[in-house]
Amino acid sequence: MNGYSIPKATLGRLPQYLEYLRNLSESHRTISATAIAKGLSLGDVQVRKDLAAVSGAGKPKVGYERDKLIGDLERHLGYERLTNAVLVGAGKLGRALLDYDGFEDFGVKIVAGFDCNEQVVQMGNPSKSILPIKNLKAYCEENDVKLGIITVGQGSAQDVCDKLVESGIEAIWNFAPCTLKVPLGVLLKQENLALSLAYLNNQLCK
Numbered sequence: 309m310n311g312y313s314i315p316k317a318t319l320g321r322l323p324q325y326l327e328y329l330r331n332l333s334e335s336h337r338t339i340s341a342t343a344i345a346k347g348l349s350l351g352d353v354q355v356r357k358d359l360a361a362v363s364g365a366g367k368p369k370v371g372y373e374r375d376k377l378i379g380d381l382e383r384h385l386g387y388e389r390l391t392n393a394v395l396v397g398a399g400k401l402g403r404a405l406l407d408y409d410g411f412e413d414f415g416v417k418i419v420a421g422f423d424c425n426e427q428v429v430q431m432g433n434p435s436k437s438i439l440p441i442k443n444l445k446a447y448c449e450e451n452d453v454k455l456g457i458i459t460v461g462q463g464s465a466q467d468v469c470d471k472l473v474e475s476g477i478e479a480i481w482n483f484a485p486c487t488l489k490v491p492l493g494v495l496l497k498q499e500n501l502a503l504s505l506a507y508l509n510n511q512l513c514k
Contacts, residue, residue, distance in 0.1 A: 314384065318358045323414055324348055325358070326381040329374055340371030386415035392453045394477075396468045397460035398423040398438045401483060405457060406436050419451060441471070448475035455479045462486045 328347055345355040363380040366372040382388065390412065395402055398421045406421045421438040423429055429438050439447060456472035458465055458480060465484035472480060479495035482488055490496045
């Protein structure tokens with residue numbers, strides 16, 4: 309079964325399962341779906357369905373072999389094939405994402421950042437350059453980049469999105485507070501930080 313046949317909601321939870329299993333001590337050679345559900349405060353039935361989609365059913369009274377389950381999750385998340393990504397918008401949020409190496413644990417490597425501000429371009433991390441936006445298309449084509457991350461303001465987001473699509477990008481992770489239009493066949497994931505913060509505040513007020 310490949311990743312495209314797995315429901316989007318299930319795929320969204322797989323990194324949680326993977327991180328949880330990786331953080332278990334080596335003494336946990338097997339683990340049940342019930343134990344994972346309890347550890348992550350998720351529904352038992354939902355976790356069973358999610359794991360069955362990537363690794364089949366666990367053994368009765370035993371559950372899953374931890375190492376095998378980790379391997380199955382990594383395979384479905386694309387861990388075995390590192391995907392190159394670029395980021396456009398090297399402000400504070402952009403640079404924080406650019407400097408974070410944890411994405412590689414889930415199969416994604418941010419290889420470069422881009423910005424229209426020449427002063428920002430000169431401030432690049434030596435290991436991950438921040439390049440002029442005019443170089444975006446050539447860089448993506450030369451480095452087989454498939455994923456683009458947008459961390460620019462709302463007013464520039466659609467233009468940046470269009471440039472990424474023209475550069476051959478097949479998936480976009482958008483942090484700008486607006487709805488983007490992408491062609492059929494281009495994946496789009498909207499990250500609404502304000503909405504997430506509002507949700508947490510709402511829960512605090514209950």
